[in-house]
Amino acid sequence: MPKIGNIELPDFPLLLAPMEDVSDPPFRALCKEQGADVVYTEFISSEGLIRDAAKSVLKLDIYEKERPVGIQIFGAELDSMLQAVDIVEQSNPDIIDINFGCPVKKVVCKNAGAGILRDIPLMVKLTEEIVKRTKLPVTVKTRLGWDSNSIKIVEVAERLQDVGIKAISIHGRTRVQMYKGEADWRPIAEVKNNQRMQIPVFGNGDVDTPEAALKMRDEFGLDGAMIGRASIGYPWFFKEVKHFFETGKHLDPPTMPERVDAARRHLQMAIDWKGEKLGVFETRRHYTNYFKGIPHFKEYRTKMVTSDDAVDVFAAFDEVLEKFGDFQFA
Numbered sequence: 014m015p016k017i018g019n020i021e022l023p024d025f026p027l028l029l030a031p032m033e034d035v036s037d038p039p040f041r042a043l044c045k046e047q048g049a050d051v052v053y054t055e056f057i058s059s060e061g062l063i064r065d066a067a068k069s070v071l072k073l074d075i076y077e078k079e080r081p082v083g084i085q086i087f088g089a090e091l092d093s094m095l096q097a098v099d100i101v102e103q104s105n106p107d108i109i110d111i112n113f114g115c116p117v118k119k120v121v122c123k124n125a126g127a128g129i130l131r132d133i134p135l136m137v138k139l140t141e142e143i144v145k146r147t148k149l150p151v152t153v154k155t156r157l158g159w160d161s162n163s164i165k166i167v168e169v170a171e172r173l174q175d176v177g178i179k180a181i182s183i184h185g186r187t188r189v190q191m192y193k194g195e196a197d198w199r200p201i202a203e204v205k206n207n208q209r210m211q212i213p214v215f216g217n218g219d220v221d222t223p224e225a226a227l228k229m230r231d232e233f234g235l236d237g238a239m240i241g242r243a244s245i246g247y248p249w250f251f252k253e254v255k256h257f258f259e260t261g262k263h264l265d266p267p268t269m270p271e272r273v274d275a276a277r278r279h280l281q282m283a284i285d286w287k288g289e290k291l292g293v294f295e296t297r298r299h300y301t302n303y304f305k306g307i308p309h310f311k312e313y314r315t316k317m318v319t320s321d322d323a324v325d326v327f328a329a330f331d332e333v334l335e336k337f338g339d340f341q342f343a
């Protein structure tokens with residue numbers, strides 16, 4: 014069974030990917046309930062943390078019920094990253110994850126995120142110092158390389174292991190690819206097949222069906238799957254994958270009452286955590302998926318995503334349940 018430091022995980026664990034404005038405490042709690050084995054926070058700027066920027070600090074909140082949870086930081090400047098590690102430790106996460114994969118220009122141009130893939134010695138150096146700074150297990154999330162001509166992930170992963178990381182998650186795209194094309198899991202399998210690798214190697218990118226997860230496990234031999242977009246507004250994905258692994262059969266999709274219940278709890282947790290205004294606003298992006306596939310749903314969806322008042326959104330959920338309560342999802 015794979016382990017991240019001393020954290021024991023089940024066979025082929027499913028990890029919730031760090032996702033900006035998505036992987037917040039309410040969403041992580043729902044994914045955990047549905048079977049996610051490890052959850053990660055969205056990325057948090059080291060510079061923001063050390064400036065005590067309120068937005069960054071709020072992202073450090075974790076709930077006991079979601080453990081094991083990893084807090085992900087990004088940056089490219091050693092001193093700020095080390096200070097950020099000290100701040101992150103005070104939130105008592107189970108794991109500290111370093112983001113070496115974000116492809117966004119404003120991050121990359123500062124050499125952070127995937128930008129660091131152009132400077133592997135710096136990547137290794139930062140990681141080594143972070144590992145030395147903390148007693149928590151450190152993990153890395155990265156991409157295959159900067160572009161298709163510079164894929165050195167086998168060597169990179171080995172060097173990161175040698176400076177002490179406890180697991181690596183690899184998104185099967187290069188920075189230049191951003192999110193285009195298909196994720197290529199073959200280089201990730203090469204990392205796993207490297208005889209010197211001992212830490213878990215988790216695959217990421219396009220695991221959007223239980224079959225894809227099975228393929229990642231059986232054909233590519235990876236240690237677990239990190240799941241991002243397939244879970245947005247669909248935390249049941251984790252349970253569906255596990256059910257498929259156990260039985261070879263697809264679980265029935267969640268019923269309308271289950272979806273409404275999840276949407277309600279999601280909104281309530283978000284309000285409890287961030288207050289009504291932000292809670293209502295930031296939960297909106299999940300509703301499309303919660304209620305995907307229902308015909309003539311636009312009127313209700315519009316209510317959910319345009320109302321600023323929680324009472325109205327909760328009322329829209331009630332209305333949906335009344336009108337579509339026995340809708341059969343495909």
Ligand SMILES: Cc1cc2nc3c(=O)[nH]c(=O)nc-3n(C[C@H](O)[C@H](O)[C@H](O)COP(=O)(O)O)c2cc1C
Nearest residue numbers: 030031032033055056112184218219220240241242
């Ligand atoms: C909305 C969104 C936000 C993301 N934010 C982050 C982030 O904060 N940190 C990170 O390492 N990756 C981030 N990613 C990348 C995902 O973690 C993941 O690598 C990518 O979506 C590929 O996996 P998937 O095909 O399962 O979605 C984000 C992706 C999306 C769609």
